[in-house]
Amino acid sequence: MKVYLDNSATTAVDKEVLDAMLPYFCEIYGNPSSLHAFGRNAQKAVDEARAKIASILGAKASEIYFTSGATESNNWALKGAIRASKNAKKHMITSAIEHPAIMDTCHELEKEGVEVTYIKVNHEGIVNPEDIRAAIREDTVLISIMTANNEMGAIQPIAEIGKIARDEGILFHTDAVQAIESQPINVDNMNIDMLSLSAHKFHGPKGIGILYIRSGVRLDKLIHGGHQERRQRAGTTNTPLIVGMAKALEICARDRDRNNRHMSELRDYFIDRVLNEVPYSYLNGGREKRLPNNVNMSFGFIEGESILMTLDLKGIAVSSGSACSSGSLEPSHVILALGVREELAHSSIRFSLGRDTTKEEIDYTIETLKETVDRLRGMSPLFNVEKGTGSYV
Amino acid sequence: MKVYLDNSATTAVDKEVLDAMLPYFCEIYGNPSSLHAFGRNAQKAVDEARAKIASILGAKASEIYFTSGATESNNWALKGAIRASKNAKKHMITSAIEHPAIMDTCHELEKEGVEVTYIKVNHEGIVNPEDIRAAIREDTVLISIMTANNEMGAIQPIAEIGKIARDEGILFHTDAVQAIESQPINVDNMNIDMLSLSAHKFHGPKGIGILYIRSGVRLDKLIHGGHQERRQRAGTTNTPLIVGMAKALEICARDRDRNNRHMSELRDYFIDRVLNEVPYSYLNGGREKRLPNNVNMSFGFIEGESILMTLDLKGIAVSSGSACSSGSLEPSHVILALGVREELAHSSIRFSLGRDTTKEEIDYTIETLKETVDRLRGMSPLFNVEKGTGSYV
Amino acid sequence: MYNDKVLDIFANPKNVGEIKDADGVGTVGNASCGDIMQVYLKIDREKGIITDAKFKTFGCAAAIASSSVATEMVKGKTIEEALKIRNADVVETLEGLPPQKIHCSVLAEEAIAEAIKDYQKKVSGK
Amino acid sequence: MYNDKVLDIFANPKNVGEIKDADGVGTVGNASCGDIMQVYLKIDREKGIITDAKFKTFGCAAAIASSSVATEMVKGKTIEEALKIRNADVVETLEGLPPQKIHCSVLAEEAIAEAIKDYQKKVSGK
Ligand SMILES: Cc1ncc(COP(=O)(O)O)c(C=O)c1O
Numbered sequence A, B: 001m002k003v004y005l006d007n008s009a010t011t012a013v014d015k016e017v018l019d020a021m022l023p024y025f026c027e028i029y030g031n032p033s034s035l036h037a038f039g040r041n042a043q044k045a046v047d048e049a050r051a052k053i054a055s056i057l058g059a060k061a062s063e064i065y066f067t068s069g070a071t072e073s074n075n076w077a078l079k080g081a082i083r084a085s086k087n088a089k090k091h092m093i094t095s096a097i098e099h100p101a102i103m104d105t106c107h108e109l110e111k112e113g114v115e116v117t118y119i120k121v122n123h124e125g126i127v128n129p130e131d132i133r134a135a136i137r138e139d140t141v142l143i144s145i146m147t148a149n150n151e152m153g154a155i156q157p158i159a160e161i162g163k164i165a166r167d168e169g170i171l172f173h174t175d176a177v178q179a180i181e182s183q184p185i186n187v188d189n190m191n192i193d194m195l196s197l198s199a200h201k202f203h204g205p206k207g208i209g210i211l212y213i214r215s216g217v218r219l220d221k222l223i224h225g226g227h228q229e230r231r232q233r234a235g236t237t238n239t240p241l242i243v244g245m246a247k248a249l250e251i252c253a254r255d256r257d258r259n260n261r262h263m264s265e266l267r268d269y270f271i272d273r274v275l276n277e278v279p280y281s282y283l284n285g286g287r288e289k290r291l292p293n294n295v296n297m298s299f300g301f302i303e304g305e306s307i308l309m310t311l312d313l314k315g316i317a318v319s320s321g322s323a324c325s326s327g328s329l330e331p332s333h334v335i336l337a338l339g340v341r342e343e344l345a346h347s348s349i350r351f352s353l354g355r356d357t358t359k360e361e362i363d364y365t366i367e368t369l370k371e372t373v374d375r376l377r378g379m380s381p382l383f384n385v386e387k388g389t390g391s392y393v
Numbered sequence C, D: 001m002y003n004d005k006v007l008d009i010f011a012n013p014k015n016v017g018e019i020k021d022a023d024g025v026g027t028v029g030n031a032s033c034g035d036i037m038q039v040y041l042k043i044d045r046e047k048g049i050i051t052d053a054k055f056k057t058f059g060c061a062a063a064i065a066s067s068s069v070a071t072e073m074v075k076g077k078t079i080e081e082a083l084k085i086r087n088a089d090v091v092e093t094l095e096g097l098p099p100q101k102i103h104c105s106v107l108a109e110e111a112i113a114e115a116i117k118d119y120q121k122k123v124s125g126k
C-alpha cells in the first residue's frame, strides 16, 4: 500500500488543474506581453486567472502579483516593505514559528541592520495578539505572522493581529501557504496588507505563487527587468502555471467545507487511536485551532528520521522535525517553540493528510506505526523492551 | 494562415518536452527534499536533469542552480556578485544592448552606489572586447555581456571577453538566453563564470531557468529560505519544469546544426527579398554574427506597432522595437545603440523564426508585409503615395 | 492590451486620406516620438459646420483608431461643438485605451483643435 | 538522499541488541543531539580477538546503518585492527553517506573505540 501523508510538503496536481493547464504549453503558448493574437489569447487567460484568484481572496485583480512561489513572495514582502521604508531605524515583528522562507529572510534583514522581534507562542503553538501589540515600537515597519503553521498546524488569530496592525498603521503580511486549503481568507475583513501563497500546496503546480499587495502599499522590487506584473515583478508571465493555480484555488474554495469535514474526522480518529495505543506518544500542538489535515506527534526514545524511514519501507510518506531530516544540527525550531524538550523534538513526526486520504490508509498507517515504534524501541538504548519502559539518561 | 514569428519572445513547448514533464504533475509529485520514496523518486529525476544540463554546457552538476527563469538568474548573478564583493567601491561593466533584466538590475545597483560602464556596440551591434579591456578598473567586480542580443540577434565575442575577464581576475557573467538554441556553449572553453538561461526560449516550459555558477564563485543569495539548491536558492524544487527544461536543452543541442541550417537559409531569403522588394526597408544589425533566426528591419515612414498590428490581422505574429509596443516613451535602446535614427527605430520589426518555420510561411509573410507597408504608407503623412517617396520633415 | 473595438477600428479606419482643398489642416506630434497626426477639415463657412474630415497618421494602432474616431465625431458638428470634444470622448467611443495609449487620444483632440485654429486664422483674413 | 545500500542496511541491520555479559561497552552521543550509539563487544582475552559485537542506537537511518556496519566490521578482528577502523571505512562500506550524515559514521568509530577502552580498563584491572 502506498500512503502519502506529506501533503504539507507538496500535493499532487489535481487532474482538473492539469487539464486546465495543458492547452497553454503547446497551443496557446504566446507571451502574454506580446501584442499579437498569440499573446492576447494568453493574456486573456492570465487576466481571467487573476480575477478569479482576486475574487476568492476578496481582493482586486490589480492587487494580485504572480511570483515563482511563496518563498519568493515572502522574500519580496519582507525585503520589499523594509527596504521601501524611509525610517532611519527599522523594526519588524514576526513569530518564533515561521517557515524558513520568513526566518532566513529575517536573519538576512538583521544583517542589514533591521531589528526583528520574534514573538513566542504558547504550548499549543498560538501567538497571543497582545504580545504583538506590546512589541510594537515607534520604528516598527512590518508585522508578519503566518496564517497557520506548516509543522504542527496551529491556526493563528490573524484577524485580530490585522486589526492591531491597522490601528497602529503598520503593514501586516501573512504567509497563508498552509492555511489556504482549509481556511477561507478575506484580505479586507482580516486587514491583511500582503499575503503569500504557493500553488503546489493546494493541488496546483509547483513554481507559481502569489503575493497579494494591498493597493497603496509600496514595496521595493525583488526582481528587476521587464514590465510584467504592473512593473513590480519582472520575468515572462507564466500562463500555464497561472491558469493552473487559479483552477486549483477555485477547486479548493469550492470543496473546502467538505474536505475539511473529511480531513478533520480522520485527523481526530488518528490522534485518538495513536495516543491510546502507542505508549509514550505525545501530540505536538493543541487540538483546537489546528489545521484539519495536520497530525504532529512525538514518540519517546526513538528518533524521528528513523521512524520516517521505517514507515517509508512500508510505503508511507511522512516528514519529521528531527535535525536528521533537515541536515541541520538542531531539531525543528517550531516543535521546540512549543516547549517540547529537545529529545522529543527529535522524535517528532508530521502526518499531513490530504483531501483524498482514506480511513483505510489511516488504519494501515496506525498499524504500521505501532510496528515501527516497537522495532525502533527494540534498537534504542533508552528503552527497556522487557519492562516496556524507557528513560532519557 | 497563422504564422508565429515571435520565437524570441517565447516558443511553443515541444511535445516531447511536455511528455517528459507529464508524469511529474500527478504521479511523481513528491517534494524532492523529502526523504521518503515519493521524494526520492522526484529527486532522482531532478538529479538526472541537472547532470544532463551540466554535461551539455560543459559544467559540473553541482554548478547548475535552478531558478524561476533568466530574469531571476540575471538579478541573482549581478546583485549576488556585487553584494558579495568586499570592495569599498564597486564597478561593473556591461553593454548598451542588454535585456531589461540586466539593464534594470544595473540601474538598481547604481542606486546602491555601484558604478556601471555601458559598453557601446558598433553599427552591427557587436561589442569590441578591447573596449571592455579599456573599461576595466581597480574596483571592477563583474563583467556581464549577453551571448547574443534578443532584438537584432548580434552574437557577441564571448570567448574573447571571457579570456580578458579571466586574465584580469574579474567575474564574467553572460546572459545566454537567446543564444543557446543556436550557439553551442562550453563554460570552460569560454571562461564563463556565470550563465543565465530560460527554458521557454528553447521550447521548454515558462517559469524555469538556470544560473550556472562556477564552483568557487560566491554570490549573495537573492531568495532566502529553505535549503534547496545547495542552500543557495530557496523554494520547493520544481520537478516537472526542471525535467522539461533538461529535455528541451537536450533536443536543442541534438538538433542544433540542422535547425541552424534551416533557419539561416530562411532568414537570408527573407532579408534578401524584403530589401529588394520593399522600398525604404533597412536591416538593423549586421548580416554576419547574427542569430540564424533573427530578422530585424525598419520600414521608413510608418510606425512599428501599426505594422505589427496589421500583420496580426493577417495571422502573423511579430514584435516591434517601437516605444508604442512597450508602453515606454523611447523606442528600443538596442536599435538606437546601432546608430539607427529614432524615427527608424520606431519603425522596427523583429521577425524571429523558429525551427518549425516553413518557406511557405515566410513567403506569406513577405507578401503580407508588402501589403501592410503599402496600407500604412497610404495613411502616413510622411509618405507621398503618388510619387512613391517619403520624407521626415 | 487593446480591446476589440480598438482593433476593429484600427483594422477598418474611416476618413483616411487628405482633403486637397481643406479649409483647415492641423498637424501634431513628431516622428522621433513615434506619432504624427494630421487632420484635414472641410468647413461650411456660412453655417460654421464641419462637412468633411480626413486624417493621415504615422503612429500606433491607438493613434490610427483615435484619428478615425475623432474625424468621425467632428463631421456635421459646428466648430464650437467640435472644440468641445475631449480626448475622454475619443477614449469612450473606443471603449477604453490602455493607460500608456491615452496620449494618442490627446493627440487626436489636439489635431482637431489645430485644424480649427488653422481654419480660423484663414477666415480671420490673416 | 540515501543510496540503496544505506537504505538496505537500515532496513535489515545486523547485530541489533545487547550482550549481557559484554567485555566492553561504549556509549557515545546524546539524546538532545538526536544520536546515541551503544556498542557491546565480546572479546577473547587470550587472543585479543573480538568474537561478537552488538549495538543499540537511538538515531537516524545513517546512524543505525553505521552501527550495523561498524559492529559487523569488528567481528573477528584483533583489538589493534579494530582500533584502526576509521569512519571513512564505514562510509565506504555504505557506498557513501550524505555530507550532513558523515558524523554518524564518526559516532560509530568512536563507539567502537569507547567499547575497547572500556574493555582495556577492565582488563588492566582498573
Ligand atoms: C508556511 C510555508 N511558507 C512558505 C513555504 C514556501 O513555499 P515554496 O517552497 O513553494 O516557495 C512553505 C512550503 O515550503 C510553507 O509551508
Ligand SMILES: Cc1ncc(COP(=O)(O)O)c(C=O)c1O
Pocket (backbone or CB within 6 Å): A234, A235, A236, A237, B008, B068, B069, B070, B071, B072, B074, B099, B101, B146, B148, B149, B150, B175, B177, B178, B198, B200
Ligand atoms: C536576452 C534575454 N535575457 C533575459 C530574458 C528574460 O527571460 P525570462 O523572461 O524568461 O525571465 C529574455 C527574455 O525575455 C531575453 O531575451
